Amino acid sequence: SEFTALDAQIAAGEAEEEAQLAQPVLAVVGRPNVGKSTLVNRILGRREAVVQDVPGVTRDRVAYDAFWAGRRFTLVDTGGWEPDATGLQASVAAQAEMAMATADAVLLVIDASVGATATDEAVSKVLRRSKKPVLLAANKVDDDRLLADTASLWSLGLGEPYPVSALHGRSSGDLLDAIVKALPSMPRDGDRATAGPRRVALVGKPNVGKSSLLNKLSGEERSVVDSVAGTTVDPVDSLVELDGETWRFVDTAGLRKRVNSANGAEYYASLRTKTAIDAAEVAIVLLDAAEPLSEQDLRVLTMVVEAGRACVLAFNKWDLVDEDRRHAMVRELDRGLVRVPWADKVNISALTGRSVRKLAPALRTALKSWDQRVPTGQLNGWLADLIAATPPPVRGGKQPKVLFATQAGIRPPTLVLFTTGFLEAGYRRFIERKFRERFGFEGSPVRVNVRVRE
Ligand code: GDP
Ligand code: GDP
Numbered sequence: 001s002e003f004t005a006l007d008a009q010i011a012a013g014e015a016e017e018e019a020q021l022a023q024p025v026l027a028v029v030g031r032p033n034v035g036k037s038t039l040v041n042r043i044l045g046r047r048e049a050v051v052q053d054v055p056g057v058t059r060d061r062v063a064y065d066a067f068w069a070g071r072r073f074t075l076v077d078t079g080g081w082e083p084d085a086t087g088l089q090a091s092v093a094a095q096a097e098m099a100m101a102t103a104d105a106v107l108l109v110i111d112a113s114v115g116a117t118a119t120d121e122a123v124s125k126v127l128r129r130s131k132k133p134v135l136l137a138a139n140k141v142d143d144d145r146l147l148a149d150t151a152s153l154w155s156l157g158l159g160e161p162y163p164v165s166a167l168h169g170r171s172s173g174d175l176l177d178a179i180v181k182a183l184p185s186m187p188r189d190g191d192r193a194t195a196g197p198r199r200v201a202l203v204g205k206p207n208v209g210k211s212s213l214l215n216k217l218s219g220e221e222r223s224v225v226d227s228v229a230g231t232t233v234d235p236v237d238s239l240v241e242l243d244g245e246t247w248r249f250v251d252t253a254g255l256r257k258r259v260n261s262a263n264g265a266e267y268y269a270s271l272r273t274k275t276a277i278d279a280a281e282v283a284i285v286l287l288d289a290a291e292p293l294s295e296q297d298l299r300v301l302t303m304v305v306e307a308g309r310a311c312v313l314a315f316n317k318w319d320l321v322d323e324d325r326r327h328a329m330v331r332e333l334d335r336g337l338v339r340v341p342w343a344d345k346v347n348i349s350a351l352t353g354r355s356v357r358k359l360a361p362a363l364r365t366a367l368k369s370w371d372q373r374v375p376t377g378q379l380n381g382w383l384a385d386l387i388a389a390t391p392p393p394v395r396g397g398k399q400p401k402v403l404f405a406t407q408a409g410i411r412p413p414t415l416v417l418f419t420t421g422f423l424e425a426g427y428r429r430f431i432e433r434k435f436r437e438r439f440g441f442e443g444s445p446v447r448v449n450v451r452v453r454e
Pocket of ligand 2: 209
């Protein structure tokens with residue numbers, strides 16, 4: 001059916017995004033009690049992680065947002081990972097393996113007051129195979145007496161040891177500088193190239209009322225800025241004042257100059273729709289309330305979701321809707337809009353002007369969600385509870401584990417789950433649904449990507 005085809009299309013689009021991660025991950029590994037959590041706290045500059053004196057105590061919160069020198073990264077304390085391996089050496093080695101597979105860089109912490117132990121050496125051997133950057137912190141260098149000893153840690157083959165005292169904060173700035181330098185540069189969050197009015201695409205199938213709505217919103221034709229000399233306004237855009245705020249309706253030139261249908265008109269209409277969506281941050285998808293949802297409507301919605309844009313559904317021509325039609329609609333919409341249950345719906349009439357002033361608040365809500373970021377610590381606290389209550393389904397006799405998660409990006413909000421196994425689409429949708437129940441995100445698509453450690 002058309003919905004299956006739609007699903008497949010969307011899945012393909014999401015697969016392309018899979019590898020993207022805007023916020024790099026640093027995993028901290030090392031033996032118990034070397035001071036990993038203390039160092040994590042030091043780097044975070046706050047007392048959020050729980051420090052335990054008892055080795056092997058599970059911490060349910062393992063990942064946090066860190067900032068240094070203008071860079072944002074996810075800091076993962078592997079102390080909470082509980083690898084299956086038995087024996088200290090094997091379990092620390094397993095932690096290092098997981099760190100290498102999931103993180104973008106690894107920080108090995110050694111207790112300098114003890115020196116390199118056999119376990120430290122074994123882990124270093126594992127980490128030397130890493131294609132990703134590895135940094136070495138010699139912790140508990142509380143005063144100068146231990147400083148000379150740290151030079152011997154060069155022998156671990158991981159490069160320069162950074163002497164630090166997590167407890168007293170000594171030299172952690174140098175270590176952080178080195179970390180930030182080692183982290184790969186990632187694409188920034190969805191570019192808002194220029195500040196200024198937020199960009200809106202007004203899209204929908206032909207004759208749904210796009211140009212009527214644009215005219216209605218603009219008030220009068222002359223108040224619309226099609227092209228202003230000496231400004232950066234793209235001549236194909238329109239600046240529209242709604243609810244005390246100026247919005248940039250992108251790529252509206254085509255709506256104004258009506259192209260008469262000729263061969264290929266539909267192809268060009270869809271190309272224009274795509275261009276407008278790509279240029280926008282939020283889309284108003286116009287649907288004809290007087291007619292059943294069509295395949296064309298769903299294609300436009302798919303484009304918006306695939307492009308990762310925020311979205312408001314506007315049911316136009318509401319003046320033509322009677323009681324019977326309203327009843328029919330409820331059923332249709334439940335089936336037809338399964339992909340966008342999160343989108344705000346507004347019933348309007350471009351002809352009479354009914355409820356068009358509800359559009360601006362809906363656009364604001366959608367953009368706020370699109371810009372929203374859930375802090376990593378909060379996200380993992382919530383996720384740990386969710387997964388404990390409803391673990392991922394067993395596949396091939398194995399229970400995939402979710403090690404930690406981070407909201408790697410905004411515009412659109414993108415979660416990345418770091419796991420030990422494949423998470424099926426149904427379970428990812430479950431996580432998305434619960435995520436929305438907990439954190440909102442009305443009006444914005446949310447992507448749930450999975451990074452499986454090999
Ligand atoms: P983890 O198991 O590796 O996460 O280690 P913790 O962060 O829980 O620290 C273990 C113990 O070492 C705690 O009692 C900390 O207070 C102590 N510790 C951590 N960093 C330092 C340090 O720089 N100097 C000293 N003297 N003790 C530290
Ligand atoms: P576009 O192709 O999407 O730009 O659609 P138009 O704005 O050109 O509108 C197509 C037709 O629908 C025109 O005849 C409009 O007058 C009519 N129309 C647009 N909005 C409404 C509405 O809210 N109610 C009614 N009854 N007709 C509308």
